[in-house]
Amino acid sequence: METLYITKKDWDSFIKGKAETSNILAPFEDEGKLFYKKISSDGKEEIVYNRARTVEPLKLFLVPFKERVVPEVQEIPEMVIMGVSACDVQGLKILDRVFMEDEYKDPNYTNRREKTVIISFDCLAPYPSCFCELVGVHPYPEDGFDLNVSIFEDGVLVDIGSQKGRSFIGEDQKFFQASREQINKREKNRQIVVEKIKEQNREFDLEEITEKLKGAYQTELWRQPKDIENCVQCGSCTNNCPTCVCFLLEDTGSQEIMKKVKVWDSCLFPGYARMAAGVSPRPTLYDRYANRLLCKYWYIVENFGMKGCTGCGRCIAGCAGKIDKRKVLTEVLRERQRI
Amino acid sequence: MDKNIYEPIRCEVKEVITESPTIKTVVLKPEREFSFLAGQFASLTVPGVGEAPFTPSSSPYDKEKLEFTVMKTGRVTDAIHNLKSGDIVGVRGPYGKPYPLDRYKGKEVLLVGGGVGLAPIRALFLALLETITNYKRIVFCCGARTPEDYIYKGLILDQWQKLCEKHPLCFRITVDKKDEKWKYGEGVVTKTLDGLDVDIKNSVAVVCGPPIMMKFTTLKLLEIGYKEDQIYLSMERKMYCAVGQCRHCLIGDLFVCKDGPVFTYDQIKDKPNIWA
Numbered sequence A: 001m002e003t004l005y006i007t008k009k010d011w012d013s014f015i016k017g018k019a020e021t022s023n024i025l026a027p028f029e030d031e032g033k034l035f036y037k038k039i040s041s042d043g044k045e046e047i048v049y050n051r052a053r054t055v056e057p058l059k060l061f062l063v064p065f066k067e068r069v070v071p072e073v074q075e076i077p078e079m080v081i082m083g084v085s086a087c088d089v090q091g092l093k094i095l096d097r098v099f100m101e102d103e104y105k106d107p108n109y110t111n112r113r114e115k116t117v118i119i120s121f122d123c124l125a126p127y128p129s130c131f132c133e134l135v136g137v138h139p140y141p142e143d144g145f146d147l148n149v150s151i152f153e154d155g156v157l158v159d160i161g162s163q164k165g166r167s168f169i170g171e172d173q174k175f176f177q178a179s180r181e182q183i184n185k186r187e188k189n190r191q192i193v194v195e196k197i198k199e200q201n202r203e204f205d206l207e208e209i210t211e212k213l214k215g216a217y218q219t220e221l222w223r224q225p226k227d228i229e230n231c232v233q234c235g236s237c238t239n240n241c242p243t244c245v246c247f248l249l250e251d252t253g254s255q256e257i258m259k260k261v262k263v264w265d266s267c268l269f270p271g272y273a274r275m276a277a278g279v280s281p282r283p284t285l286y287d288r289y290a291n292r293l294l295c296k297y298w299y300i301v302e303n304f305g306m307k308g309c310t311g312c313g314r315c316i317a318g319c320a321g322k323i324d325k326r327k328v329l330t331e332v333l334r335e336r337q338r339i
Numbered sequence B: 001m002d003k004n005i006y007e008p009i010r011c012e013v014k015e016v017i018t019e020s021p022t023i024k025t026v027v028l029k030p031e032r033e034f035s036f037l038a039g040q041f042a043s044l045t046v047p048g049v050g051e052a053p054f055t056p057s058s059s060p061y062d063k064e065k066l067e068f069t070v071m072k073t074g075r076v077t078d079a080i081h082n083l084k085s086g087d088i089v090g091v092r093g094p095y096g097k098p099y100p101l102d103r104y105k106g107k108e109v110l111l112v113g114g115g116v117g118l119a120p121i122r123a124l125f126l127a128l129l130e131t132i133t134n135y136k137r138i139v140f141c142c143g144a145r146t147p148e149d150y151i152y153k154g155l156i157l158d159q160w161q162k163l164c165e166k167h168p169l170c171f172r173i174t175v176d177k178k179d180e181k182w183k184y185g186e187g188v189v190t191k192t193l194d195g196l197d198v199d200i201k202n203s204v205a206v207v208c209g210p211p212i213m214m215k216f217t218t219l220k221l222l223e224i225g226y227k228e229d230q231i232y233l234s235m236e237r238k239m240y241c242a243v244g245q246c247r248h249c250l251i252g253d254l255f256v257c258k259d260g261p262v263f264t265y266d267q268i269k270d271k272p273n274i275w276a
Helices: A009-021 A084-099 A107-114 A163-169 A179-200 A209-213 A221-222 A224-230 A236-241 A287-302 A325-338 B074-083 B117-129 B153-163 B189-193 B210-223
Strands: A001-007 A024-030 A035-039 A066-070 A079-084 A118-120 A147-152 A156-162 A247-251 A260-264 B009-018 B024-031 B041-045 B050-054 B068-070 B088-095 B108-114 B138-144 B169-175 B204-208 B231-234 B262-264
Touching: A001 A179, A009 A024, A009 A147, A009 A156, A009 A236, A009 B074, A024 B262, A066 A107, A079 A084, A084 A107, A084 A118, A084 A287, A107 A118, A118 A163, A147 A179, A156 A163, A156 A179, A209 A287, A209 A325, A221 A287, A221 A325, A221 B262, A224 A287, A224 A325, A247 B050, A287 A325, B024 B088, B041 B068, B041 B074, B050 B068, B050 B074, B050 B088, B050 B189, B068 B074, B068 B117, B088 B189, B108 B117, B108 B189, B117 B138, B117 B204, B138 B189, B169 B189, B189 B210, B204 B210, B210 B231
Parallel strands: A024 A079, A079 A118, A118 A147, B108 B138, B108 B204, B138 B169, B204 B231
Antiparallel strands: A001 A156, A024 A035, A066 A260, A147 A156, A247 A260, B009 B024, B009 B088, B024 B068, B041 B050, B041 B088, B231 B262
16 A cells, blocks of 8 residues: 655645635544534634544444435535544445445445545544454554545655545645655554553453354343443444444335435334334343344344444443443353353 | 435336235236246335335236235335225335245145235245146145135135146135134144145245244144255345345344345244244
């Protein structure tokens, strides 16, 4: 992969120039947390580089909470999303597989994805809820982005991940080939973060989670971790998850013009799998909680060859019941081991 | 741009047939040809109300019309029951895996249908009839709660009976509870499997009906010697997209929409709450 170097000052003016003609979202700080906002041309607020994941998952911009799919949306604007964390770049791979790379392609997603440039950032200051290393994801992306940005001393290293990324840089003369030394130094910075994430997750053990969860359907098993009973079935974990894609379709049209609207759904909701006659195949909270985690660590692995969890930790940070999923999983896996 | 995967084909309602107090058949004329194989399903949209998956009950060989036999159980099915000739509905599909008729060749095919579960079996039966020489024999077991609840009475009790004279075909007919006019068997549908004169080793069984019926029929079939991979079940789950995206229809790790709706029992026996 080609890696370029540009001074921070030149990068800032490059982005400022881009913001005059393109719609660029980037992370900004609000009460200590990061939220995506459109870069304004006055440049008064400071973009937060290379800290950690944003509060919103990337999917919010590619699979809106509620959107008409029949007829499909005609006007989808071009968009640059900057500051995407590695966990969300990993999540994007799942979104692509679900909505674009199968025999059936979601029209809005496909269109929007083509018109979106993804600029990812390395994470240098992960949150306590971050656990990407436990699920085989690193706090820096290696592929799946158009450009990746790593702040480096007073400069910026920019990895070019796609033709789209290359076009975004264009012929700008301020970019130079990065030196081997610069790249090695970045690698050292990255490993410090890797170690930090490993260290803060030392008490949790998700080794061979997929193998261990195969067939772990039993309601009784999921009654063991006491914390699950604190789940209020609010759907925060599924809404904030970068890979939860469940949705429902609502019919809003008439006999003259059929219309369908796609709305996010959550498998934690009691009505999620309930059928017309009123029967649900997942009648208890424990069945539904199990389904979500089995889906993340087993079903999606079967479907797409990668885990559905990217270790972003949003489901932990945003849980109304204060459930730490890492603890729940560690207990369930231990119980599986014991049986 | 590809065709929108959620966009249904417009269909005109040609006729609504009352089959029983709770079951109706809607006869549709799609605006453009809609082909399917027996066992595959389609999503039927009542505009402005909702969409639900159903397996067509008409012959896959009939290119003129498309029929769905629907029990009134909820919001969308209520709206389907209220349809009138000339109304417009939407159909998209076909989706899912059909009955693997190639694997039924040379065999005795046992069909077991209960209540509205006779609908997909009817499409399968009509497909088998078209290629009847491929099969050794068809044994069709039909059940319903009462004679009044029987669907396709004109076919099962009359028209199709006549086919038995020229084809290797027989019917075993029962109701859970008979009335004074009923001249066939009484008892739940599993009772029709007692004394079955079928070479089980060289047979497949296809079952469709309410979950409780499928459960006890499967258990009975196993008891009389059918192997788990000789039993074909047509499964049902809550569903929206029908194309493996919305994830509502998962039975364990299997999608009813993509991996099913037809499964052999050995594929699903270890999955959670399969008879829900």
